[in-house]
Amino acid sequence: MSDAANPFAAFDPFMRFWTEFAGRCAAAGAPPPSPPADLLSQMRRAFFDALAQQADQFLRGEAFLAVMKQTMESSLAWQQTLNQFLQKGLSASQIPSRADADHVVVLLRGLEERLHERLDDLARRIERVESVSGLTQPAR
């Protein structure tokens, strides 16, 4: 039966949960002729297990993933708009913004990277020279 023909399709997860819960209770042997002292905790365990199983299925479902994606995109769009607005305000006031600081960091990292590459290159050349001349680093 299609969802359109079945007006109660939305309640299916809840039906499955209660069926699962009742099944687990029955499997646990409840209700026995004389209930054990921990019957309540067994039932609670069964309830939580069934609920956790349903929650896990829901969190893997297409519906949840779509909502998660949409929420994330909206949140990022809002944050980006806010960032741009703040940046324009700071720029107009001639105050450095986060983007300016980021730009400086990127420049410094590029400089640092080039220096490291140069140092690595020098280290390799020294090693080559030492190996040719028979000089080796003292053993640790």
Add this chain to the structure above:
Amino acid sequence: MSTAPQSSTSPPAADPFFEPWQSFARKIAAMPKVLEIMQRVRVGATPAHIVARDDHVRLLQYESDGPPAGGAASGRTPLLFVFALVNRPYILDLRPEKSVVRHFLARGFNTYNMDWGVPTQGDRHLGLRDYVLRYLDNAVDHVRDAEGVDRVNLLGYCMGGTMTAIYAALRPEKVRNLILLTAPIDWSARDNLLSIWTDERVFNVDRMIEVWGNAPPQWLQASFLLLKPVQNLLEKYVNLWENMDNEKYLEDFFAMETWLNDNIPVAGEVFREFVKYLYQENRLVRGELRVGPHRVDLRQVTCPVLNLIAENDHLVPPNQSQSFCDRVGSVDRRTITFPAGHIGMAVGSKAHRDLWPTVVDWLVERSGGR
């Protein structure tokens, strides 16, 4: 007919009607005690001092409070713990009776821990290259110099395990033994929630890091809570209510809560690399991961390897760790799968009774003669 007061020698039977009310009253009466425990609980059981700093990263050395069992301390290769970039590293030393660190100290290992610190917005560009080849490498060099050894033992936990595996592949000459604790290595199976949520069709990590800079701690915390919503948002508090008059339970509970809520941001670039290159593209086991100019080849790991897997891990399921020993070049390699969860491996009573003594024995056998 004897009328001896039997009730004076045996405890009165619980009244089925009044007992629940008495229990309720006991819990209400325990409220001030709960608040007091919440305020006084301390985390980080073993004294430690900072032996090196590198930007915001600190290298901690733990202090042993007694003579080590099983030989002189000076005879063993030092051990460096490497924790994940998410949360703080004191989970390995949460409480005196639940301290992984103390197992190793007690057997004569000079023990260090990497505290990655809290990245600021200016650190958003820090990537795997910075964390593995700079901070971790500098820390290893510091330990080697301080202890006068060529190689050190490494123990990496979770994401820290992935980084130590990468490090051991890039700098094999500096690693004597490698222990991985619930470390994700292989993301080919995409059946766990984190893998599903980080799928590129759902999660655009490039855009997230472009806008937010770093991965915000609140967002990370919410994601971790949602992995087990019933347990984290419902069951945990029901259990707390039931144990309101149990001081030991409360101390453990609040110590754990302190750690769980002590979230820190993850530097944007390293987060992006982890999600994009590892979760989404599984580059590490495919031999395609590059850290700086170097390609990471796990076959370059040749030291003895111990891979610890948590059977009930919801963050790093066993199938993300199991194949590690098959992918390394080591001859001496062992995998232990233990019935615990991701955090239970570090703080569970069973793990401290049955697992860690075995792990320490394994390391002792391979750490003689420095």
